Amino acid sequence: MNRRDFIATTTLAAAGLAATQLPARAAAAPLTDAKGARIKLGMDNFAVRACGWKGRELVDYAAGLKLDTLFITDLPGLGSLEIAPAQELRRYAADKGIGIQLGSWSICPTSKSFKKDWGTAEEHLELGIKLAKAVGSDVFRVVLGSRDDRKTPGGIEARIADTVKVLKSRRGLAIDSGVRITVENHAGDMTATELVGLIEQAGKDHVGANMDSGNALWTLDDPMDSLEKLGAYAASTSLRDGTVWETEKGCKVQWTAHGDGTACDLKAYFARYAQLCPGVPVNVETIGGFVVEFPYLDPSFWSAFPKKSGAEFAKFLAVAKRGKAIAQYDGGSKERQKQELEKSIRFLREEIGLGTK
Numbered sequence: 001m002n003r004r005d006f007i008a009t010t011t012l013a014a015a016g017l018a019a020t021q022l023p024a025r026a027a028a029a030p031l032t033d034a035k036g037a038r039i040k041l042g043m044d045n046f047a048v049r050a051c052g053w054k055g056r057e058l059v060d061y062a063a064g065l066k067l068d069t070l071f072i073t074d075l076p077g078l079g080s081l082e083i084a085p086a087q088e089l090r091r092y093a094a095d096k097g098i099g100i101q102l103g104s105w106s107i108c109p110t111s112k113s114f115k116k117d118w119g120t121a122e123e124h125l126e127l128g129i130k131l132a133k134a135v136g137s138d139v140f141r142v143v144l145g146s147r148d149d150r151k152t153p154g155g156i157e158a159r160i161a162d163t164v165k166v167l168k169s170r171r172g173l174a175i176d177s178g179v180r181i182t183v184e185n186h187a188g189d190m191t192a193t194e195l196v197g198l199i200e201q202a203g204k205d206h207v208g209a210n211m212d213s214g215n216a217l218w219t220l221d222d223p224m225d226s227l228e229k230l231g232a233y234a235a236s237t238s239l240r241d242g243t244v245w246e247t248e249k250g251c252k253v254q255w256t257a258h259g260d261g262t263a264c265d266l267k268a269y270f271a272r273y274a275q276l277c278p279g280v281p282v283n284v285e286t287i288g289g290f291v292v293e294f295p296y297l298d299p300s301f302w303s304a305f306p307k308k309s310g311a312e313f314a315k316f317l318a319v320a321k322r323g324k325a326i327a328q329y330d331g332g333s334k335e336r337q338k339q340e341l342e343k344s345i346r347f348l349r350e351e352i353g354l355g356t357k
Contacts, residue, residue: 028353031270033278039270040099041348041355042069044238044285045077047341050334055079055089063096065345066357071236071283073103073141075118078131086134094136097357101236101283102132103141103182103210108163111145112152113187121166125181126173133177139236140179141210144198147188147218150304156190160198167202174206182236184210185226188218191308192229199233208235211277213269214242214287217253220294220308222315223264224272231276238285240344241266244316245323249295254326255287258344259351262323270352282354286340289331 030038043065045058053061054077062070070093072078078086093100106113109121118124125142132140149159167181174181183202185195199207211234216226223242241261244253258266273282295301302308330336348354 027350030356031274031353033274034276035278037279038356039274039354040068040281041345042067042071042099042101042281042283043341043345044071044073044283046073046238047284047286048334048337050332050337053077055085056092059089059093059096059098059100062098065342066355067098067345068356069099069101069281069283071101071103071141071238071281071285072135073238073285075102075104075128075131078102078135081127081131083130083134086131090134090136099281100135100137101139101141101281102128102135102137103139103184103236104128105143106145107142107166108144108149108159109166110152110162111159112148113143113145122169125166125170129170129173129177129179129181132179138178138180139182139208139210140174141182141184141236141238143184143186144189146186147304149189155304155306156194160190160194160201164198164202167207171203171206180208180235181206182208182210182234184238185212185215185219185221185230187215191219191305191312192216192221192226193309193312196229196233204233209233210236210238212238212240212285213264214240214255214285217242217244217255217263217316217319218292218294220296220305220313220316222312222319224269225312225315227269227272227276231273234277234280237277237280237283239282240284240286243323243326244320245325246320247293248297249293250297250301251320252291252293252325254291254328256326257286257288257340257347258284259347260343263319266347266352270348270354282348284341284344284348286337286344287331288340289329289336291328
């Protein structure tokens with residue numbers, strides 16, 4: 001072997017050895033917020049709703065995933081509506097390093113989504129605040145309703161006014177309990193601008209936002225624009241990724257696990273989140289599989305959005321233009337729901353740097 005061949009052979013061998021010894025790609029550096037703290041990572045129990053878990057089962061699952069927080073967004077998910085069991089669940093979760101946040105559903109008495117399962121809207125809100133305090137939650141998440149409320153008499157503005165009355169009725173209890181009521185932009189009911197208006201009317205000393213990036217798409221909001229508007233009001237979150245693409249009628253929206261969507265640049269989203277939402281956990285709420293069409297090319301569609309600004313819609317159109325259709329699938333099985341949630345958690349931990357564990 002001549003000198004040139006020897007050098008070439010040893011160089012290739014060294015390169016091959018180096019390749020086998022290369023470590024796995026390093027995870028993203030921990031992302032810290034505007035106060036210098038690492039951002040907590042958690043889950044919304046609705047992401048694994050098919051499992052039917054309650055109370056300790058949910059805590060054990062969250063602990064197994066090494067999460068920081070568990071957001072139980074329906075009262076039955078506690079396993080009991082009594083104060084003493086809620087206090088015991090708080091202690092059980094604390095022993096496993098899990099902080100609990102609590103939520104429930106519609107407190108708008110005129111919403112199509114309102115149920116009398118917990119009495120009147122005011123009684124429902126009061127019960128939720130008391131249980132939130134007992135379980136150690138700094139928030140109690142509620143919703144107005146859904147996109148169906150946009151076409152009710154008086155439109156969404158009338159439903160907002162009815163919700164504000166209920167929120168004001170329990171202001172003293174919320175403040176005394178140290179529990180902030182967070183209202184979600186839920187299932188296409190309110191745009192970010194409308195939710196900000198509701199919070200300002202109700203009183204931001206006791207009312208904030210539960211920010212849902214996936215639901216933003218159902219009100220034709222760009223998730224980044226929604227973050228800019230709601231970030232300063234956010235005290236809790238239920239976040240997911242999504243894809244939007246244009247159709248002959250307008251667009252279609254499909255929610256996805258984090259990292260699978262095209263709705264926004266997630267690194268840019270969470271970099272801005274870190275600035276706007278210090279101390280607010282990122283709770284993952286994956287809901288995948290189905291597609292919803294928004295036929296905004298039909299003029300009659302806009303009767304439900306009479307005050308949607310051209311600037312807001314232009315930002316949403318940019319989201320739709322960069323997306324491509326993806327296949328539908330059955331997202332209702334236990335295994336699929338766990339897979340999507342856990343995929344999101346891995347992405348947010350490894351690619352974005354979320355979580356403290």
